[in-house]
Amino acid sequence: MAxxxxxxxxxxxxxxxxxxxxxxxxxxxxxxxxxxxxxVISFYFFSNALKKIAVGTAYAVFTGIGAAGTAILxxxxxDEGANIGKILFxxxxxxxxxxxxxxxxxxxxxxxx
Numbered sequence: 001m002a003x004x005x006x007x008x009x010x011x012x013x014x015x016x017x018x019x020x021x022x023x024x025x026x027x028x029x030x031x032x033x034x035x036x037x038x039x040v041i042s043f044y045f046f047s048n049a050l051k052k053i054a055v056g057t058a059y060a061v062f063t064g065i066g067a068a069g070t071a072i073l074x075x076x077x078x079d080e081g082a083n084i085g086k087i088l089f090x091x092x093x094x095x096x097x098x099x100x101x102x103x104x105x106x107x108x109x110x111x112x113x
Contacts, residue, residue: 064097068097
């Protein structure tokens with residue numbers, strides 16, 4: 001369940017990161033409210049994930065999901081431009097996130113046995 005909480009937290013980070021852009025420095029009311037609410041909910045899920053997942057792993061995955069997701073939405077939806085370099089390094093980031101999850105699962109299995 002902790003990994004599900006962490007994924008939800010990371011996905012909400014994408015929402016609030018994009019919300020920051022549209023809040024225009026917290027001067028636009030609706031995007032500001034959406035941003036603040038999603039920050040609070042995101043950190044709620046993140047803090048619950050930390051009950052079972054090591055903080056270093058959890059934080060790397062949390063920020064990785066947020067960064068990769070925000071960059072992908074920026075390229076695909078916000079017309080921020082894409083190139084082979086961005087795509088390559090986003091792929092490496094996603095590969096690293098999956099790797100951390102797999103290593104964490106192995107550590108958990110060893111601790112339980």
